[in-house]
Amino acid sequence: MPFLLCLKRKKSPGPLGRSIFQKHPPLAQQNYQALLDMCLKSNRLFTDDTFPAHISSIGTGALLKKLPRNLQWKRPHALHRSPVFYAANRKQLDLCQGLVENCWFLAALQALTFHQDIFAAVVPQNQSFERKYAGIFHFRFWHFGEWVDVVVDDRLPVNEAGELIFVSSVYKNVFWGALLEKAYAKLYGSYEDLQIGQVSEALVDFTGGVNIRIKLAAAPPDLWDILTRATYSRSLMGCQTHLGTTKVLKNGLVAGHAYTVTGIRKVTCQYGPENLVRLRNPWGKIEWKGDWSDRMSLQDFKIHFVDLMICKLTPDLMSKEDGKKWMYSLKRGRWVKGSTAGGSLGFCNGTFWMNPQYWLNVLPVEDSKKSLGSCNVVISLMQKHSSKHRNRAPHLFIGFSLYKVDLQYQESNRKLLPAFFTQHQPVNKHQVFLDEREVTHDFQLEPCVYVIVPSTLEPQQEAEFILRVFSRKHVLREMGGNTSFTLSKEIVDRYEGKIWEDFFTKYFEQNPEINAVQLQRILNNVSWRNFQSFHLSFSLDACQGILALLDLNTSGTLSIQEFRVLWKRLLFYLEVFQKRNTSRSGKLDLVELHAAVQETGISLSNEVCNLMAIRYGDPHLKISFESFVCFMLRVEIMGEAFRNLTQDGRGIYLQESEVLKKICLQPQKWQKSCRNSSFSLSNCSSR
Structure with a gap:
């Protein structure tokens, strides 16, 4: 068994308790340009009802105790006579942390300001408090695999003196930082939801890059080379100090605090070369008091900081293959x-x-x-x-x-x-x-x-x-996203035995074609030998569904050839069903169902298996043998239909997994489409 290491800071959380099919709530996408045009046309300022100027947007917990008594929400024009959204002057990009303990966010944001092209992607530059001003602004974040545009109005929380209580700029007329923080709070629920975090999280949200975390106590020997490559490849970097009981240490560092790595430099002194790391405190004050002022030696850096986080836009940092695709x-x-x-x-x-x-x-x-x-x-x-x-x-x-x-x-x-x-x-x-x-x-x-x-x-x-x-x-x-529907020769031979010859041949001599009622009578009265006993029962509805799937000539009946196909599959599925129904309850739970599908030789995606439970299961998402048969037959036949429709290599433009998903959701519609002689491939195109 492999060695298992769990780095644990708090008690391991238990199951989240959500329904297994509950989707993550989608982020409400607002069209910035359409909202802006509408506000300009109606000559009114935008009010964002999805993130209102209300205490609920700040939070529900400890942060509320820090708020000033007479909290107000005001637009920048009410706070300064000449507000500026963004200024290209480097000094005017400096920000100061507010009541929210989000130094991790500020440290990442400060790193962002050193890369104007990346900064402009997050903070669109064509926004101002003058030209086309309508009290609406937007920002872009990489959110779990996709770039999202977050819209906010410019109402900001202030105290009685008209001072911003959260992020502010060193220059009081600059508001891009406060508005970006508001957009980030909206993205994650509230201002209070920014209280705890990692620099690495915000760096990824600003870039979509990949993080490298280096534990400085066990830093690699080539740490300086890594920092050098990171600097010249325009990586964003942050770091974290050790936790401590004293907030501000004698050396000027803040315990348990995030910092921005803003640069490195090698200098020569009387003792020889020295590698220096330049840091910035997102508070905008309280700096390192040790050697080299606002810079510190690499050795001191490794002693006083825990982690170094490097966010690369391409992961060539560790491979030393810069510039490669x-x-x-x-x-x-x-x-x-x-x-x-x-x-x-x-x-x-x-x-x-x-x-x-x-x-x-x-x-x-x-x-x-x-x-x-x-x-x-x-x-x-x-x-x-x-x-x-x-x-x-x-x-x-x-x-x-x-x-x-x-x-x-x-x-x-x-x-x-x-x-x-x-x-x-x-x-x-x-x-x-x-x-x-x-x-x-x-x-x-x-x-x-x-x-x-x-x-x-x-x-x-x-x-x-x-x-x-x-x-x-x-x-x-x-893996498991496509299907394979072949029955082995061993299975076919196993079900070509005496049961078939003695009973069904005689039955079909009297009834060359059987309808759904006759099919139900056969299946519910046949002796299911060689299997452990539990009651098998097929409803008329299930038999009608089975007949519709196997009725190749749309006659409403099954011939002996069509029934032969069904019989072999029924015996095979029953063997699989009983093998995986370890509880002997006559129904498969989700774990047993997953194993049973694998046992049939068919690979289905996890999502399709879950849809199967919803479509064919009881209220407790358990699957009877009848339901198991209906689904597996549908999967086989629709899989064959898919392959037939793509024989020319240019046919359907849906992946097979997508077809199977549609089968579960709209089986009757797909069954009809696949049987209809006028079926058009263009109707299935998802190009």
């Missing part, structure tokens, strides 16, 4: 209780295989400076908040395992089963699970096929996640 892949997934929330390998071996699995083919690159036997690969796993309020949903402990797979598994798209994980060790034997938003690791991998298994530390914990992979060249896909 990198590939980037992103996959979205979910850990679902009872289905794909398998937990870590060290916590529960039996369900680990149920976690989402991703097939990664690392390919060699000819122009790489490194040997073809080694490729730099960065893998990042980010969990998504289950609540729109950032700090109301504690982070789960998350991590991932990386496996190199043998040749026999390399071409298969089926999920790896439990036996594989008992026989193979992960590449990252010392797995680390962190209760942080993002876990990132840098690997040196030989070109080969690997499988990434993201998981929570404990099983049955639910969350959404995004998986990102960076390398010079690779292919990434989710």
